[in-house]
Amino acid sequence: MTRRSADERREQLVEAAIRVMIRDGVARTTTRAVVSEAGLPLGAFHYCFRSKEELLHSVIERITLRSLAPATAPPAGEVSTRELIFRTLHAYWDQVRERPAEHMVTYELTQYALRQPGLAEVARRQYQHYLKVYSDHLEAIARLAGFRWTVPLPALARYGLSVMDGLTLNWLIDRDDVQAQAALDEYAEHLSTVAAPAPPEPHDAHDGAATRS
Structure with missing residues (x-):
């Protein structure tokens, strides 16, 4: 299995979080749902993000960047x-x-x-x-x-x-x-x-x- 860098895993988790939020809604988006969507172990989330709050900020920044690019x-x-x-x-x-x-x-x-x-x-x-x-x-x-x-x-x-x-x-x-x-x-x-x-x-x-x- 190819070993992914922290940046690559972070990227995967942010995109996975966006997909889960679109599908299930923000309130029902859990860290377990995000890592499952990304195909990563639960420990990957805590390795890449200090909290769910940090993930939410990353989601906001990603959508904003994509819109304005x-x-x-x-x-x-x-x-x-x-x-x-x-x-x-x-x-x-x-x-x-x-x-x-x-x-x-x-x-x-x-x-x-x-x-x-x-x-x-x-x-x-x-x-x-x-x-x-x-x-x-x-x-x-x-x-x-x-x-x-x-x-x-x-x-x-x-x-x-x-x-x-x-x-x-x-x-x-x-x-x-x-x-x-x-x-x-x-x-x-x-x-x-x-x-x-x-x-x-x-x-x-x-x-x-x-x-x-």
């Missing part, structure tokens, strides 16, 4: 600020539509954590993670297109997270693609109105002196 890819060729914003949001939305069950798990996980004694920190860290990822994402868009946001980034990130979080939940409930698309485009249009050309980079004083000499 296509959206953070650099665009092919030159595009306008507006076009980049639209492409980025639509790349994320495509992932929501392709993996609805995973996104349902994230909302279920939030409610489960808030109701379980000692697990409320999971929900708090979940949304702190989302906020950090979304803020980094907005910075990346601005850097790729060479513009700046005219709204303070912390406020813009929280606003954007609230919009996309609510839009995703609404779609998971009614699956109305037409209305979801219209709302997404409206948000993208708004974002393009709070983007402005970045100021030119200041020239190094030494370089300027060398140019004049």
Whole structure:
């Protein structure tokens, strides 16, 4: 039997946990069910994770990373600020539509954590993670297109997270693609109105002196 590294086993357990949560629900997901799904002995869980809480954080991070990966890819060729914003949001939305069950798990996980004694920190860290990822994402868009946001980034990130979080939940409930698309485009249009050309980079004083000499 091939001996797997700790990272490989951790990877297996995270993916197995997502499958079990989709199939059985977050509340019914036990460590035994996860290791059984992964085809690993129970001891592998305690070797890879210090607690179930740590596993839940890893599940959140994995689903978030999978959703945002296509959206953070650099665009092919030159595009306008507006076009980049639209492409980025639509790349994320495509992932929501392709993996609805995973996104349902994230909302279920939030409610489960808030109701379980000692697990409320999971929900708090979940949304702190989302906020950090979304803020980094907005910075990346601005850097790729060479513009700046005219709204303070912390406020813009929280606003954007609230919009996309609510839009995703609404779609998971009614699956109305037409209305979801219209709302997404409206948000993208708004974002393009709070983007402005970045100021030119200041020239190094030494370089300027060398140019004049």
